[in-house]
Amino acid sequence: MIVPFALVLMSLAVGGYSVLKNGPILSDMVLLSVLMTVASFYLLLRAIVARPKLEPTGPDQWILVDGSNVMHWKDDTPQLATVQDVLQVLQARGFSPGVIFDANVGYKVAGRYQDDRELARVLRLPEDRVLVVPKGTQADPYLLNSARDLGARVVTNDKYRDWAADFPEIRSQGFLISGGYRGGKLWLDDGLLARHAA
Numbered sequence: 001m002i003v004p005f006a007l008v009l010m011s012l013a014v015g016g017y018s019v020l021k022n023g024p025i026l027s028d029m030v031l032l033s034v035l036m037t038v039a040s041f042y043l044l045l046r047a048i049v050a051r052p053k054l055e056p057t058g059p060d061q062w063i064l065v066d067g068s069n070v071m072h073w074k075d076d077t078p079q080l081a082t083v084q085d086v087l088q089v090l091q092a093r094g095f096s097p098g099v100i101f102d103a104n105v106g107y108k109v110a111g112r113y114q115d116d117r118e119l120a121r122v123l124r125l126p127e128d129r130v131l132v133v134p135k136g137t138q139a140d141p142y143l144l145n146s147a148r149d150l151g152a153r154v155v156t157n158d159k160y161r162d163w164a165a166d167f168p169e170i171r172s173q174g175f176l177i178s179g180g181y182r183g184g185k186l187w188l189d190d191g192l193l194a195r196h197a198a
Contacts, residue, residue: 063090063177064147066156067101067119068139071109073157073180078108080122085186086155086179087123098129098152100143105132144170153177155188 067083074082083099090097099119106114120130131146133139140160144167147154155177160170169175179188 061094061096062150062152063095063097064143064150064152064154065090065097065099066139066143066154066158067099068105069156069158070179071105073186075181078105080109080119082181084123086188087125089186089188090155096129097125097155098131098146098150099123099125100131100133100139100146102139103133103135103137141166147175155179 065083065086070086071078071080071083073086087097087099101119103113105119106112114132116130116132117127119132120127123130131142133142140158140163143154144160144163146152148167148169153175157178157180159176160167164170177189179186181187
């Protein structure tokens with residue numbers, strides 16, 4: 001959507017320059033800029049309409065993954081493959097997952113900073129479902145506020161005890177869904193996930 005917006009601005013700038021330089025006569029440059037403006041507005045409208053919407057297909061569809069916690073589940077080693085495994089299970093069960101990471105996730109898994117777009121590509125999720133929080137801030141309040149706003153549950157082994165006063169819902173049964181690996185196989189608290197399927 002950035003490109004069509006930039007085209008609109010550029011065509012308006014060309015038209016404005018032509019009018020200022022040549023006066024309000026219909027010069028070739030003014031006519032060209034009018035055509036460019038109309039075409040770029042059309043492209044901008046198409047980009048807005050085609051933009052994917054964050055709308056779950058039913059109640060309880062949203063589920064958030066504490067990426068910085070989940071990526072350590074297998075062998076206590078940070079791996080995005082672990083997050084991918086969890087996402088696959090959640091999607092197969094009808095959830096619309098989102099993932100929130102601490103700012104240092106890229107350094108832990110790739111030795112360099114990685115942003116939302118890069119991690120979304122690796123995780124095969126739309127970019128608007130992956131968030132790397134700003135440096136110097138904790139992911140926990142972002143995650144818990146997002147869960148509250150979406151009415152979502154959270155996949156994590158963290159108990160968020162430091163946040164219990166601000167987010168009493170973390171004590172509600174089923175709000176936090178734990179998991180891990182046993183014998184090399186992923187497990188999630190199936191009793192809690194099964195309630196969604198019922």
